[in-house]
Amino acid sequence: MKKFLLCLSLFLAGCSQQVPMEPEEPIIVEEPEVKEDSVVSFMAVGDNLIHGAIYYDAMQRYGEYVFDPIYEPVKEFVQSKDVAYINQETMLGGTELGLSSYPAFNSPQEVGEAIADTGFDWIASSSNHSLDVGSAGVINTLNFWDNYEDIVTTGIARSFEEMNEPKFIEREGVIFGVLGYTYGTNGIPVPEGEEYLVNLISKERIEADVNAIKDQCDAILVSMHWGTEYNFFPNDEQKEYAQFLADLGVDVIIGEHPHVIQPMEWLTGAEGNQTLVIYSLGNFLSAQDSSDTMLGGCTSWDMRKDGETGEVTIENVKFYPTVTHFESGFTNFKTYLLKDYTDELAAAHGLNNYAGEIITRQLFIDLVDYVMGDTFEIVY
Numbered sequence: 001m002k003k004f005l006l007c008l009s010l011f012l013a014g015c016s017q018q019v020p021m022e023p024e025e026p027i028i029v030e031e032p033e034v035k036e037d038s039v040v041s042f043m044a045v046g047d048n049l050i051h052g053a054i055y056y057d058a059m060q061r062y063g064e065y066v067f068d069p070i071y072e073p074v075k076e077f078v079q080s081k082d083v084a085y086i087n088q089e090t091m092l093g094g095t096e097l098g099l100s101s102y103p104a105f106n107s108p109q110e111v112g113e114a115i116a117d118t119g120f121d122w123i124a125s126s127s128n129h130s131l132d133v134g135s136a137g138v139i140n141t142l143n144f145w146d147n148y149e150d151i152v153t154t155g156i157a158r159s160f161e162e163m164n165e166p167k168f169i170e171r172e173g174v175i176f177g178v179l180g181y182t183y184g185t186n187g188i189p190v191p192e193g194e195e196y197l198v199n200l201i202s203k204e205r206i207e208a209d210v211n212a213i214k215d216q217c218d219a220i221l222v223s224m225h226w227g228t229e230y231n232f233f234p235n236d237e238q239k240e241y242a243q244f245l246a247d248l249g250v251d252v253i254i255g256e257h258p259h260v261i262q263p264m265e266w267l268t269g270a271e272g273n274q275t276l277v278i279y280s281l282g283n284f285l286s287a288q289d290s291s292d293t294m295l296g297g298c299t300s301w302d303m304r305k306d307g308e309t310g311e312v313t314i315e316n317v318k319f320y321p322t323v324t325h326f327e328s329g330f331t332n333f334k335t336y337l338l339k340d341y342t343d344e345l346a347a348a349h350g351l352n353n354y355a356g357e358i359i360t361r362q363l364f365i366d367l368v369d370y371v372m373g374d375t376f377e378i379v380y
Helices: 002-016 052-062 068-079 110-118 134-145 203-213 236-247 343-347 361-372
Strands: 038-048 083-087 122-124 152-154 168-171 174-182 219-225 252-256 261-268 274-281 283-285 295-305 312-327 331-337
Touching (some): 038 174, 052 331, 203 219, 203 236, 219 236, 261 295, 261 312, 283 295, 312 361
Parallel strands (some): 038 083, 038 283
Antiparallel strands (some): 038 295, 295 312, 312 331
């Protein structure tokens, strides 16, 4: 009997054991891919105004037209940015057209070589001096820039087809549409049938150009040659066109022509967009003869494209004052950021005791504070 019960208990115990089940496949939850933002850094400087004293001094100093040393003090800063803008105020028609200075300029093409080597890659070329040497000046200038496939030039053209060709700059997968215009050409008429030579400011033209590219790019930047010379504050026409551009959805407006600095501001466009307006960056290089025109500006900013929404915003806006420096007799030209400009350099400036001028570093700081206010960070 005991043996029977033992066998029964062993049988029942065996029946109670569970048959092992196949292990279930783990459920893998895929995390959504995070699309990172793209950030592109920009900088813009004002008028590269090539007076005769500048190229005359280069020839006397080096025996040829060498301009690279002029920009050496700012080269590292320029090259630190993804996109660097400059207003090339004068045409680079070259020596074959005969070099000339005020009031009708024609500059050595070696100037272009120097600013390309410095790191500028967006050249604004529409100005009141665009027709100083006629259509030949425009054609020679653009023929020269054809040698630099990575540089974009706005504001002038050699044909209607070229005039209507969209201009884009792409960095970090972000596409920027760029445009440029001037208020006029110093009374020189645009030749009939050659209206393509220079982009003149008009609301109809600007609106058509913006509409033509807005679906092909992530943001739009416009160069405007406008304003009243030697006036530190924008006139009513500048303000009107700035709001017009903001209402069109333009992201950044870069102004030049007054030869002195003017303020910057944010404008709200018709769709609630924020537009950065730089009314004037003054002179980046010139041989003018007043302290006001020795002071220029460099604005830097970042443009961030949201990886998820594609929205582009502007951030980290800073203003870096610049100084055109030369020695007595309008020689040895250099351009500096004011933060790198010393009292010793100021004491050696060629305008000291010229027409009663006394150049000091503090003189420039005070003028910047007066014009720019405290809306944006200023780097001294």
